[in-house]
Amino acid sequence: MSAAVPIVITGLGCLCGAGMNLAECLESMFRNERNPHPPLRFSTDHPVSYPVLELRDEFRLPLDDQETVYARTSQLALAAAFEALADAGWDEESLRGKRVGVCIGTTVGCALNCDDFYRAYKDGVDPEMGVIERFLRSNPAAVIARQLKLDGPNQTVVNACSSGTDAIGLGASWLRAGACDIVIAGGADELSRVTYAGFSSLMITDTEACKPFDIKRKGLNLGEGAGMLILESEAVRGAKKARGYMLGYGSACDAYHLTAPRPDGAGLKQAMYEAFAAAEVTPEMISFVNAHGTGTPDNDRVESRVLSEVLPDVPFVSTKGYTGHTLGAAGGIEAVFTVACLRRGELPANIGFSAADPELSGAPVIENTRIDGNIAMSESLAFGGNNAVLILGKGDA
Template sequence: MSRIVVTGIGIITALGDTAEENRSALQQGKTGIGRARFFESRYTKTLPLAEINISTEALAEKLHIDPLAATRTDLLALHSARQAIADAQWSNETLQSSKTALIGASTVGGMCLTDEMYADANATSSNGSGYLQSYSNSANTSFLQQQFNVKGIVNTFNTACSSSANAIMYGARLIRNGMADRAIVGGVDSLSKYTVNGFNALMILSDQLCRPFDVERKGLNLGEGAAFLILEKEEGALEKNKYAVVAGYGNSNDAFHPSSTSAEGEGPYLSMKRALDSARLQPGNIDFINAHGTATENNDETESVAMQRLFETVPEFASTKSYTGHTLGAAGAVEAVYSILSLQHQEVYPSLHFEKEIETTKLTPVVSYNKRDLSHIMSNSFGFGGNCTSLIFSKV
């Protein structure tokens, strides 16, 4: 069976608008979390946020898009998808082939315009709101489909924080089962009052920089971003640059609580085990784990428990959410890009702000940048509702 390889990557986060800028910040241990400049909320003065350093209007101008014709979510998705497609050197013929799939992911979608839709609907109640069409989480995928004239399979995932990891898994499965020859896969989310207010109501937002896997962790910091990968059959990409192999993937559902995983970490454990089985690897083959690592009380402890259940000796691990904040539906794809950069450059990026391990698990994440031999990296993404997905990327 032909291997599935990554031939293009595109990304924009609070760390930068290219893969190179993101990697540089990761190497330097430079977080993108701070005070928001463009996002308007009553909480911007009290809550750290990982905002991308460009206004929606300026981003639209940079991308040559009418700012009235796209949401911030649409624009972030377009920026990163264009990068990935250019990186893979696809022609328009390839892009518009019926065998090219587009699989997106988002949790916010057009909800970044909730206030505008509400005001518009009340002002023009007889005709409804013009913002309604852009409100769904799938609107940004439809926007990309129209921009690129994609004629193959198009789908959108909304499984909370595992959304874009599931998009990557689904794209790989489409190729593996002969339903597509290649796929654009990834996800996007922008900062939104809807999510900031919602997470704040759950009392899991930290008023300090987040500290994944630290005993004194207080919660997560929200961020925004987008990342897309180009997946192709290896046999069809022989002359191309190949970043990594999508070696395995696994999904499960903890089915324990709407916003928490069980104390035993059953969902995370099963998703990691199924990813290993899919890749035909043993636990000892994993060299590094890009952990979900939200810095919430529940996630970090249950993810640690799950890793200890699966691995006789837990591999080195870290959480890059201490750099980008939690980018929600984009997180799986953003962290997939970081895992691929680790493989490509044989380096691991540390967790930031860690001081002392959780007393019940006593696991310490990587806390300093270092070079090392890497063959297989696991990337974890766990969503509300218990939807857990693990991806394994391997050296070409």
């Protein structure tokens, strides 16, 4: 594994249950507010209702009524990409002629989750094709490229819950390889009745607001949203200030079980060490960790075990109490938060945590906490045993 060149991050964009843009998200998280509630955008006949973190408001894209042609996941991806591009000082015009790559993680954005269509099909009705046509138009990475008329590498990563983290790592490697000048990277996912049913069937959703790393944690709350970073080559960046740096990426597969994480966390550790090596940092240099912290008993056990072994005494936080688990978007949103927290020099409290679990080796930050360092880590664990880790650096603006 060769060491990687730092990649400058020039723009950040994010929307989720915590806020409609990055500034709103940070404000509500540092006020330690959250708003889980039963899903409003769909219903089920499930006897138990699980709280979710939906977007608080409707959002409108700066497009000529075209948003209706894309599925919600791609609309979310576009909204976060527009915010990040504006933050980096780009628009469609100024991007013209640049080699721009798009690398986006998702789960729902690539799944043919059309249950109303399928119900009609099963009932012997011939359902209309509108929903399928929309699905075929809505591949998240392809939508961003098409909407901004981009020419360059393009990838939609479907590594389940580590997709967003993987997408940022893979996108950065395109820049290092000289395959493009700019990369729009992150993740996007909408709340869907299908994933809601799926996660309830796995019995890893909490009937109350989720409690990452707490002794009484029962499971996750689903969420929705998107988080995007703009990565640039030094040549294109010019004199532009850096919001942060993408220093290194590592990933590894547990090769253990379809849904359960490997109890000894060997895959997560391997991903961490690969990311450290890529970023040429040592564990002592990490000032905090944005943990995966879904609030499921298994995830938090394995994660805290590995964190206490590799990064003992390093403060960590799960921001999923504020955002819910946004699946493929989570890695994107959390990378954005990690860079923003480095910039702010502060971590929000791990909301939902009140009492330590003696079975876990460490505890997350319980209040908003000052941090001093310049380097932080964001990590994701996923279905299928994927582990992905990003090392991110503090910028100068």
